[in-house]
Amino acid sequence: MNQRKVDSIRSKLARLARNECALYKKDGECDIQQCGLCIVTIKTDSLPGNVCPYFMKHVLPAETTLMNDYLEYFPQGYPLKKTKKRLSTCHRCNEQFQSRSNAAKYCDYCRALNDRDKARARKQKERRKLSRD
Structure with missing residues (x-):
């Protein structure tokens, strides 16, 4: 997995959350996340963690290319991930x-x-x- 691409996606997600998310507070905190962080992390060899449902449903779909790049790293059965092949x-x-x-x-x-x-x-x-x- 290309770490440079993962870092690029992570920084774009952070910028999007900082600029567009209504629940984002100073220092990257979030009201509805259990861990308190709004920034979404990508783990390269395991399941992605710290996914804010508000961010995924209401903020991220506005940036379709970023959303598609990000969902590429999710497991196959993830609900937001679109399956192209039958x-x-x-x-x-x-x-x-x-x-x-x-x-x-x-x-x-x-x-x-x-x-x-x-x-x-x-x-x-x-x-x-x-x-x-």
Whole structure:
């Protein structure tokens, strides 16, 4: 994870909270947070902590690019995080996978197997045709 990007997002969040959040007090304190801090922290290897619900619902959506950059670091099931990809079922192994397009039938592993099988069948057909001639 790029620490420079994390630091940049953190400073932009702090500036946004300082300038726009109605619950922000002097020295970064917040009335509704248990820990008393309004500034949102990003932990790189674990779940994000200290997320102010007022800030997340009312202040952050005004800055869509910052919100998307910030939510990129949240876990997959977080309510505000938008899922862009839909899950499909692989026709070969019946496992769930994130499809890249509407026409995707196979997961990455099975797609490689399927391509290999098709190439083998194509080459065998070509060899049978050559042996007949």
